[in-house]
Amino acid sequence: MCQLLGLNANTPTDVMFSFTGFSTRAEEHKDGFGIAFFEGAGVRLMVDAQSARTSPIAEMVRRYPIKSDNVVAHIRKATQGRVALENTHPFVRELWGRYWVFAHNGDLKDFNLRLHGAFRPVGGTDSERAFCWLMRELAKAHASVPSITELTATLRELAPVAAKHGTFNFMLSNGQALWAHCSTHLHHLVRQHPFLQASLQDDDVTVDFAELTSERDRVAIIVTEPLTNNEAWTAFAPGELRVFLDGAPVAG
Secondary structure (H helix, E strand, O other): OOEEEEEEEEEEEEOHHHHHHHHHHHHOOOOOEEEEEEEOOEEEEEEEOOOOOOOHHHHHHHHOOOEEEEEEEEEOOOOOOOOOHHHOOOEEEEEOOEEEEEEEEOOEOOOOOOOOOOOOOOOOOHHHHHHHHHHHHHHHHOOOOOOHHHHHHHHHHHHHHHHOOEOOEEEEEOOOOEEEEOOOOOEEEEEEOOOOEEEEOOOOOEEEHHHOOOOOOEEEEEEOOOOEOOOOOEEOOOOOEEEEEOOEEOOO
16 A cells, blocks of 8 residues: 655654655555645645656655645555556645645545535546545535634544545645544654654664754654654554644644
């Protein structure tokens, strides 16, 4: 299956270290990659139907310290939809005057709920169809921009509907918060003061975050499988939805 990576921080932060470890996993997940960075009201989206191990775009991301407080990344192992740019995650749509970014790990069978209105898939994946359905249902549930709490409550109602059709690990962000839902595998950690060294699990790279951060900085990393071998990652429970705001999970 595919792999997911998300970042939520209380100040714009680069994802170079985490993306370096994440992209090494494209050896088995070689059907494309993508990454979306929120910058104010805008989104910088980079996708490629090539493997993240060989893509020049992925190499640029590994070397270019783009700073963002919400990032969603994906490496693809195709299950539905051909290997093509239009089927490469993350997907982006507009709702309530904000961009929304979505990436999915899993396989949804017979998820053929009828779609109409502004939210229609461009490609042929179950993932994009599920995203369009989520956007449609959010738009139906709220007449205007809801609070983070209200959005979280609605997503907790919607996620199990899609999950009945198969594996529905996903990440969703509107640039204000990041939501992550687990069907099978997701983990997170929060890096904050006092910052320590971290060593990648899949590459011989170590970073001392104490040299790169201030005492006020805080960042949450969410990923399918832990990226480092010397940090305490917390596993999601199957069926759990968590929302991250300002670099930490929000209770409730």
